[in-house]
Amino acid sequence: xxxxxxxxxxxxxxxxxxxxxxxxxGVGWSPEQVxxxxxxxGFGAIAWWRREIGGRALEIGERTRATGMEVCGLCRAxxxxxxxxxxxxxxxxxxFQASVDMASELGATCLTxxxxxxxxxxxxxxxxxxxxxxxxxxxxxxxEAGGVRLALEPLxxxxxxxxxxxxxxxxxVNMCNEIDHPAVAIAVDVYHVWWDLSLGAELHRAGGxxxxxxxxxxxxxxxxxxxxxxxxxxxGVADLKSIRGAVEGAGYDGYCEVEIFSANDWWERDPEHxxxxxxxxxxxxx
Amino acid sequence: xxxxxxxxxxxxxxxxxxxxxxxxxGVGWSPEQVxxxxxxxGFGAIAWWRREIGGRALEIGERTRATGMEVCGLCRAxxxxxxxxxxxxxxxxxxFQASVDMASELGATCLTxxxxxxxxxxxxxxxxxxxxxxxxxxxxxxxEAGGVRLALEPLxxxxxxxxxxxxxxxxxVNMCNEIDHPAVAIAVDVYHVWWDLSLGAELHRAGGxxxxxxxxxxxxxxxxxxxxxxxxxxxGVADLKSIRGAVEGAGYDGYCEVEIFSANDWWERDPEHxxxxxxxxxxxxx
Numbered sequence: 001x002x003x004x005x006x007x008x009x010x011x012x013x014x015x016x017x018x019x020x021x022x023x024x025x026g027v028g029w030s031p032e033q034v035x036x037x038x039x040x041x042g043f044g045a046i047a048w049w050r051r052e053i054g055g056r057a058l059e060i061g062e063r064t065r066a067t068g069m070e071v072c073g074l075c076r077a078x079x080x081x082x083x084x085x086x087x088x089x090x091x092x093x094x095x096f097q098a099s100v101d102m103a104s105e106l107g108a109t110c111l112t113x114x115x116x117x118x119x120x121x122x123x124x125x126x127x128x129x130x131x132x133x134x135x136x137x138x139x140x141x142x143x144e145a146g147g148v149r150l151a152l153e154p155l156x157x158x159x160x161x162x163x164x165x166x167x168x169x170x171x172x173v174n175m176c177n178e179i180d181h182p183a184v185a186i187a188v189d190v191y192h193v194w195w196d197l198s199l200g201a202e203l204h205r206a207g208g209x210x211x212x213x214x215x216x217x218x219x220x221x222x223x224x225x226x227x228x229x230x231x232x233x234x235x236g237v238a239d240l241k242s243i244r245g246a247v248e249g250a251g252y253d254g255y256c257e258v259e260i261f262s263a264n265d266w267w268e269r270d271p272e273h274x275x276x277x278x279x280x281x282x283x284x285x286x
Numbered sequence: 287x288x289x290x291x292x293x294x295x296x297x298x299x300x301x302x303x304x305x306x307x308x309x310x311x312g313v314g315w316s317p318e319q320v321x322x323x324x325x326x327x328g329f330g331a332i333a334w335w336r337r338e339i340g341g342r343a344l345e346i347g348e349r350t351r352a353t354g355m356e357v358c359g360l361c362r363a364x365x366x367x368x369x370x371x372x373x374x375x376x377x378x379x380x381x382f383q384a385s386v387d388m389a390s391e392l393g394a395t396c397l398t399x400x401x402x403x404x405x406x407x408x409x410x411x412x413x414x415x416x417x418x419x420x421x422x423x424x425x426x427x428x429x430e431a432g433g434v435r436l437a438l439e440p441l442x443x444x445x446x447x448x449x450x451x452x453x454x455x456x457x458x459v460n461m462c463n464e465i466d467h468p469a470v471a472i473a474v475d476v477y478h479v480w481w482d483l484s485l486g487a488e489l490h491r492a493g494g495x496x497x498x499x500x501x502x503x504x505x506x507x508x509x510x511x512x513x514x515x516x517x518x519x520x521x522g523v524a525d526l527k528s529i530r531g532a533v534e535g536a537g538y539d540g541y542c543e544v545e546i547f548s549a550n551d552w553w554e555r556d557p558e559h560x561x562x563x564x565x566x567x568x569x570x571x572x
Contacts, residue, residue, distance in 0.1 A: 083507050117507055118523040125483060158444040160481040161507035161523045167481045195446040195453045197411060221369050221403055221447035226512060237404040237447045239411070
C-alpha cells in the first residue's frame with residue numbers, strides 16, 4: 001500500500017465535500033476559489049459537478065491543470081433507468097452525451113455513472129440492470145472518442161429502489177465484464193461498499209485496469225440521513241485502511257477522492273477548515 | 287413453489303405490522319385482540335415482541351395455540367455488539383437468556399437475533415462478527431434446551447454501523463456454518479435482502495433446514511425512513527415471487543411472516559383493515 005503519511009499528492013477533492021452538488025447548499029465558492037484552495041494545500045486533483053461547470057468546461061479544466069492538478073472526474077451522467085431517470089431512453093442518451101461532452105471539454109479522466117433505480121412496474125433488479133447496461137454499452141464508443149472513461153459506481157443497497165439498482169461491486173464487475181469495452185470501468189466509494197466482506201475478492205476479479213476511481217468518506221454508526229449525512233474519514237466505522245488495501249491490492253494506483261455529502265455538519269463549516277481536515281485525515285487514517 | 291392464491295394458512299403476522307414493536311406507536315390492541323383478529327382471518331401463526339408479552343408468556347402462548355395458530359417467533363434477543371448493545375458481555379448474555387426463557391415459555395419456534403453494529407473503536411466488521419458469533423455459540427445450548435431456534439437475521443447494509451454488522455445472507459450462512467449448532471439458523475427478510483442477486487445461491491448453500499423464517503414486506507422505491515417506512519407487499523420494487531422462489535427452492539416450507547414497520551402509513555390505519563390487506567396481498571402478490 002502507498003504511504004500517505006508524508007505525501008498527499010494522491011488526494012483529490014470531490015466538490016460535493018463543499019456542498020456544491022446540491023442547489024441551496026454549500027458556501028458557494030467559485031470554481032476558481034476551489035482550485036486555488038486545493039492547489040495551496042497540495043491536492044492532486046479535483047472532481048467537479050456539472051452544475052458548477054455550466055458553459056465553462058474548457059476554462060475550468062485549463063485553470064485546474066494550470067496549478068499542476070488534474071481533473072479526475074465529472075459527476076455525473078443522468079440516472080439511466082428507474083423513477084429518477086429522464087422520461088425516455090432518447091432523453092437519457094441525449095443527457096448522457098451532454099455529460100460526456102462536458103467531461104471531455106473539461107479534460108476529466110472519468111465520468112461517474114449512477115445507473116438509477118428499479119424500472120417502474122418491473123419489480124426486477126435484473127431487468128433494470130440489463131437496460132442500464134444496454135445504455136452504457138451504447139454510449140461507450142462516444143466516451144472513448146471523447147477521451148473519457150465511464151465509471152460505474154455501485155451505490156449502497158439503501159438506494160436500490162430509486163438511485164441505483166447497481167448495489168454491489170460484484171454486480172458492477174459483472175456489468176463491466178459483460179459490456180467489455182475499454183472505456184467502461186468501476187468506481188469504488190467507501191460509503192457504498194464499506195460493509196461488503198467480499199470486496200477484496202471482487203476487486204481482485206476486476207483488476208486495477210477496471211477501477212477508475214476510489215472515493216473516500218466514512219460511514220457514521222448513527223447515520224441520520226442516508227443521502228446527506230456522510231462522515232469525515234476517521235469519524236465513522238469503516239475500515240478505511242483495509243478498504244484501500246483491497247483497492248490497491250487489485251492494482252489501483254490513482255487518486256483517492258474525498259466526497260462527503262454532509263448537509264448539517266461539514267457543509268456548515270468554514271470550507272478552508274474542511275479542506276485542512278481532509279488533508280490531515282487523509283495522511284493519518286486513510 | 288407453494289400456491290397461496292386459495293390458501294393462506296402459511297401466512298403469519300409479526301405484530302410489528304400493528305406498531306407493537308415501538309413504544310408510543312400502534313393501536314395498542316391487547317394480545318387477545320391480536321390473536322382473535324388473526325384467527326378470524328385464517329392466519330397460521332403469530333410472532334410477538336417481548337414488550338407485548340411481559341410476564342404473560344405462558345398464557346399468551348396457550349391462547350395463541352387454542353385458536354389453532356402457532357407462535358412462530360419472538361422478537362428479539364438484545365443487540366450483541368456495537369453501540370446499541372448492553373454495556374457488558376455478561377449483561378448481553380443475561381438479557382439473551384431472558385429472551386430465550388420467554389421464547390421457550392411462549393412456545394415460540396424461534397427467537398430473532400439482530401447481532402448489533404460495529405464494536406466502538408474497532409472499525410472492523412469482521413471482529414464485530416466474531417464477537418457476535420462467540421456469544422451466539424455460547425447461548426446455543428440454552429436455546430436448544432428451551433426448544434427454541436436462534437434465527438440470525440442479516441439486516442440491510444444501511445444498518446451495518448449500529449444495528450447489525452451481519453448484512454448479507456452470505457455472511458449469515460457463514461456464521462451459521464461456523465457455529466454449526468442445530469439450534470442456530472437464519473431468517474430471511476425481504477426488506478433486508480431484496481437487492482441481493484446472490485440470494486438464491488446463498489440460500490441453496492444454507493439449505494432449508496438452516497432457514498428458520500421468512501419475513502414479508504416490500505421495499506418502497508422512495509423509502510423515507512430506513513427504520514419505519516417499510517412497504518406493504520405489492521407497493522414497492524422487490525421481486526417478491528422470485529425471493530420466495532429462492533427461499534422455497536432452498537427447501538424452506540415454513541411460515542411467511544408479514545413484518546411491516548410503517549410509522550406514518552400502516553400504523554396509522556385501522557388494524558382490522560391492515561390485516562385484511564395482508565391476507566389479500568399475500569394471496570395475490572407474494
